[in-house]
Amino acid sequence: MAEGKRLFEAEYRFALLVWENEPIHSRKLAELSAQALGWKRTTSYTVLKKLCDRGILRNEGAMVSSIVKKEEAQGFESAAVVEKSFGGSLPSFIAAFLHTGTLTPEEIDEIRAMIDAQAKG
DSSP states (O other): OOGGGOOOHHHHHHHHHHHHHOSEEHHHHHHHHHHHHOOOHHHHHHHHHHHHHTTSEEEETTEEEESSOHHHHHHHHHHHHHHHHHTTOHHHHHHHHHHHOOOOHHHHHHHHHHHHHHHHO
16 A cells, blocks of 8 residues: 555544445445544545545445455554554564563464465465
8 A cells, every 4th residue: 555545543433434334325424424433524525535536435426435445554554553663573563562462372373373374375
């Protein structure tokens, strides 16, 4: 995902509404934004237009859907944190996490399975 597709916190919360409800009519999205985010209709439409212009969402015939999927946005944000805070070193990130957090046996198994799958190609 290009830097221009990085989401600010409010944009991410708005995009979550799309990801959880897509395809969704823009009017319904504005209603959800009012309920979930406390936004005025005009704010929702402004953010929608901005995210469409940046190639993150699409609004065709008042039906809104995502171009950038949630997992892609999360992956980009994760990589940005690792780059900014740990000089791009995933092992340093994991070491810092393990210093302050703990993993359940299930989480350890899940992570091992992901690493094994990555290693196999």
